[in-house]
Amino acid sequence: MSEAPLLSIRDLEVSFRTDAGTTTAVRGVSFDVRAGETVAVVGESGSGKSTTAAAVIGLLAGNGRVTGGQILLDGVDLAALPPTELARLRGSRIGMVPQDPMSNLNPVRLVGRQVDETLVDNEVVPAGRARARTVELLEEAGLPDAGRRARQYPHEFSGGMRQRALIAMGLAARPALLIADEPTSALDVTVQRTILDNLTELTRSLGVAVLLITHDLGLAAERAQRVVVMYGGEVVEQGPSEALLRAPQHPYTRRLLAAAPSLASRRIELAKQGVLGADAVAADLLATTAGEHGHGAAAPAGAAAGARADVAARGGVGTPLVEVEHVSKVFSLRGKGLLARSQPFTAVDDVSFVVPRGRTVAVVGESGSGKSTVARMILGLLTPSSGRIRFDGEEVASGDRVDRAAQVRFRRRVQPIFQDPYASLDPLYTIYRTIEEPLRVHRVGDAAARRDRVHALMDDVALPHDLLRRYPGELSGGQRQRVAIARALALEPELVVCDEAVSALDVVVQSQVLHLLADLQARLGLSYLFISHDLAVVRQVADEVCVMQGGRVVERGSVDDVFERPATDYTRSLLAAIPGRGLQLGAGGDAA
Known part of the structure; x- marks a missing residue:
C-alpha cells in the first residue's frame, strides 16, 4: 500500500443556505484514504457522513457548497476545480454507488441501456462492445440471469436487484476511488457478501480505494481497515477498525456499539x-x-x-x-x-x-x-x-x-x-x-x-x-x-x-x-x-x-x-x- 494517501480530506467544512440562514453541516473533518484501502465512515443519520461523500465527488445539493478546507485526490484539490473538470473525474477516477436504488435509475429506460451509457460516456469500451461488458458487470455484481435482466426496467427489479445494477455502474470504469454510500443496505446477507468480496478483490488487484459510508458496524468492522466515526458534522474518533470497535474511546462510539444488534441479542422483552x-x-x-x-x-x-x-x-x-x-x-x-x-x-x-x-x-x-x-x-x-x-x-x-x-x-x-x-x-x-x-x-x-x-x-x-x-x-x-x-x-x-x-x-x-x-x-x-x-x-x-x-x-x-x-x-x-x-x-x- 502506498504511503501517500490517494484521498486526503483536510479541515473540510460544508454549509447549506436555507430560509433560516446558513447552516454548517460538516466542520473540521479530516481523514485519509490510501490506494487499495477501505475506510468506513459511520455515524447516525444526519451526522454528515453522506454530505462528506457528496462533497468529495462534487454532488452537493444546489444550496450546498464547500466553505473551507481541502479535498485532495492525488494532490489535486477537488474543491477548487471548475465544475467541468470535476465532472470529467466522475465515473473515470471517482465512482459512486448511491444509497437509493430507485431514484438513481431512470424508470423509463432498460437497466442494461443505463449501464451501457456509463461504459460509453467514460470511454471504457466502444459502443459496439458495451452490451457484452454490461452483462459481465451485472453478473459480477451478483445479478442472476444478467442477460435477460438487462432487458428489463427498474420497476421489474426488486430493491436488492436495483442496488446491484447501481453497483455495476459504479464499478464500470474501474475508478481509483469508489464512494459507496450504504451500498448494501437493500441487499440480503448472501448477496451482500458477494458484493463485498468483489470490492475486496478490486482493492487488492487494482489498487481501488473504497470510501464506505455505512451505519452497519459489523460491516465496517469486517470490511474496512480503518473507521471514521462522525457525529454532529464532526469526526469524534478514528483509527484501525478492530482496535476502535473493540475498545472505543469516545462516548458516542460506545453508544453506537451498544445499540448495534447482533446474533447474541435476545428477543426484545x-x-x-x-x-x-x-x-x-x-x-x-x-x-x-x-x-x-x-x-x-x-x-x-x-x-x-x-x-x-x-x-x-x-x-x-x-x-x-x-x-x-x-x-x-x-x-x-x-x-x-x-x-x-x-x-x-x-x-x-x-x-x-x-x-x-x-x-x-x-x-x-x-x-x-x-x-x-x-x-x-x-x-x-x-x-x-x-x-x-x-x-x-x-x-x-x-x-x-x-x-x-x-x-x-x-x-x-x-x-x-x-x-x-x-x-x-x-x-x-x-x-x-x-x-x-x-x-x-x-x-x-x-x-x-x-x-x-x-x-x-x-x-x-x-x-x-x-x-x-x-x-x-x-x-x-x-x-x-x-x-x-x-x-x-x-x-x-x-x-x-x-x-x-x-x-x-x-x-x-x-x-x-x-x-x-x-x-x-x-x-x-x-x-x-x-x-x-x-x-x-x-x-x-x-x-x-x-x-x-x-x-x-x-x-x-x-x-x-x-x-x-x-x-x-x-x-x-x-x-x-x-x-x-x-x-x-x-x-x-x-x-x-
Missing part, C-alpha cells in the same frame, strides 16, 4: 416484562412513548386498555390474525424477442404460515425469494394466483373483488412500512401532511387532535418537530424512513407489515424504533409481519421465523430454534454470511 432495561437509548425511547407527549394526547391509557380488551375478545394473544394457506403467485415476464410470448415466473410457490395476534412473524430470505411478494398479497396489493389469505377470519380481497367500504376498514386495521423511503413518500407533501393524511382520510379527531397526534408520533420516532414544515427531498434516507414509520403507526393498526422497515436506519435510531415497536405491541396488542434480510434484527424482534428460498418456505419455527438449531443448509448459509458475525465488538457484542 423489555416492555412485556414491565422494565426499561439498561440501554439508555431504549430507556429514553420508552419514557417518550409512555410519557406525557407520547401517546397520551391521542391514545390515552383507556385506548390502550381497550385495544388489549379487543384482542382478548377476539380470541387473545396467540390466536391467528393472518392465515396464509397454500398461496402461490405467478407473474408474466417479457419474452426475448419483439413478438415473443411472455413467460410465466413463479415468485411464490405454495406458501403457508400464520401470524398470531400480538406476535411478530419474520419472513427472511435472499432478494428475489418472494418475501416482499407475500407481504404485498397480505396487504391486498397483489392477487394470489392460487390459495387463500384470511385476515381476522375474512378473506383478503384484491383486484375486481374489492368492496370499497370493506377496503377502507381493512386499510385502517392493516398498515405497511415499505422498504424504500424515497418512493413511499409523496415528494409534494410536507412531512406534517404526510403523517396527518391517514388521520384525515379516516376522519380521526379534529384538526387540533390530529396536530397533537402528529407531534406525538414525531417524538416516538425521534424526529424534531421543525422537520414538519419540510419536504421529503430535504431529509436524509433514515429520516424519511422514520417518517414512513410514524405514518404507519398513526391509526394504531392491528397488523403492521414491515417490509425492510429499519434497513435504512442507523443503529441508534434502529434500536429506538425496535424498542418502540415492542412497546406498542405490548400496550396495544399489535401484530407484526416483519420482512427483513437483517438476521441480527430479526433475532431481536421476532417470535417466529419463516425462511424463504426460491419462492418456497424451506424452514419455519421459533426464533430460538431457527437461529440456534438451523435445520437446512440454506439457513446456515444465511447465518454464516452476516457481516462481523465472528467479531466481539466492545460495548455492543451482547447488547440486547
Whole structure:
C-alpha cells in the first residue's frame, strides 16, 4: 500500500443556505484514504457522513457548497476545480454507488441501456462492445440471469436487484476511488457478501480505494481497515477498525456499539416484562412513548386498555390474525424477442404460515425469494394466483373483488412500512401532511387532535418537530424512513407489515424504533409481519421465523430454534454470511 494517501480530506467544512440562514453541516473533518484501502465512515443519520461523500465527488445539493478546507485526490484539490473538470473525474477516477436504488435509475429506460451509457460516456469500451461488458458487470455484481435482466426496467427489479445494477455502474470504469454510500443496505446477507468480496478483490488487484459510508458496524468492522466515526458534522474518533470497535474511546462510539444488534441479542422483552432495561437509548425511547407527549394526547391509557380488551375478545394473544394457506403467485415476464410470448415466473410457490395476534412473524430470505411478494398479497396489493389469505377470519380481497367500504376498514386495521423511503413518500407533501393524511382520510379527531397526534408520533420516532414544515427531498434516507414509520403507526393498526422497515436506519435510531415497536405491541396488542434480510434484527424482534428460498418456505419455527438449531443448509448459509458475525465488538457484542 502506498504511503501517500490517494484521498486526503483536510479541515473540510460544508454549509447549506436555507430560509433560516446558513447552516454548517460538516466542520473540521479530516481523514485519509490510501490506494487499495477501505475506510468506513459511520455515524447516525444526519451526522454528515453522506454530505462528506457528496462533497468529495462534487454532488452537493444546489444550496450546498464547500466553505473551507481541502479535498485532495492525488494532490489535486477537488474543491477548487471548475465544475467541468470535476465532472470529467466522475465515473473515470471517482465512482459512486448511491444509497437509493430507485431514484438513481431512470424508470423509463432498460437497466442494461443505463449501464451501457456509463461504459460509453467514460470511454471504457466502444459502443459496439458495451452490451457484452454490461452483462459481465451485472453478473459480477451478483445479478442472476444478467442477460435477460438487462432487458428489463427498474420497476421489474426488486430493491436488492436495483442496488446491484447501481453497483455495476459504479464499478464500470474501474475508478481509483469508489464512494459507496450504504451500498448494501437493500441487499440480503448472501448477496451482500458477494458484493463485498468483489470490492475486496478490486482493492487488492487494482489498487481501488473504497470510501464506505455505512451505519452497519459489523460491516465496517469486517470490511474496512480503518473507521471514521462522525457525529454532529464532526469526526469524534478514528483509527484501525478492530482496535476502535473493540475498545472505543469516545462516548458516542460506545453508544453506537451498544445499540448495534447482533446474533447474541435476545428477543426484545423489555416492555412485556414491565422494565426499561439498561440501554439508555431504549430507556429514553420508552419514557417518550409512555410519557406525557407520547401517546397520551391521542391514545390515552383507556385506548390502550381497550385495544388489549379487543384482542382478548377476539380470541387473545396467540390466536391467528393472518392465515396464509397454500398461496402461490405467478407473474408474466417479457419474452426475448419483439413478438415473443411472455413467460410465466413463479415468485411464490405454495406458501403457508400464520401470524398470531400480538406476535411478530419474520419472513427472511435472499432478494428475489418472494418475501416482499407475500407481504404485498397480505396487504391486498397483489392477487394470489392460487390459495387463500384470511385476515381476522375474512378473506383478503384484491383486484375486481374489492368492496370499497370493506377496503377502507381493512386499510385502517392493516398498515405497511415499505422498504424504500424515497418512493413511499409523496415528494409534494410536507412531512406534517404526510403523517396527518391517514388521520384525515379516516376522519380521526379534529384538526387540533390530529396536530397533537402528529407531534406525538414525531417524538416516538425521534424526529424534531421543525422537520414538519419540510419536504421529503430535504431529509436524509433514515429520516424519511422514520417518517414512513410514524405514518404507519398513526391509526394504531392491528397488523403492521414491515417490509425492510429499519434497513435504512442507523443503529441508534434502529434500536429506538425496535424498542418502540415492542412497546406498542405490548400496550396495544399489535401484530407484526416483519420482512427483513437483517438476521441480527430479526433475532431481536421476532417470535417466529419463516425462511424463504426460491419462492418456497424451506424452514419455519421459533426464533430460538431457527437461529440456534438451523435445520437446512440454506439457513446456515444465511447465518454464516452476516457481516462481523465472528467479531466481539466492545460495548455492543451482547447488547440486547
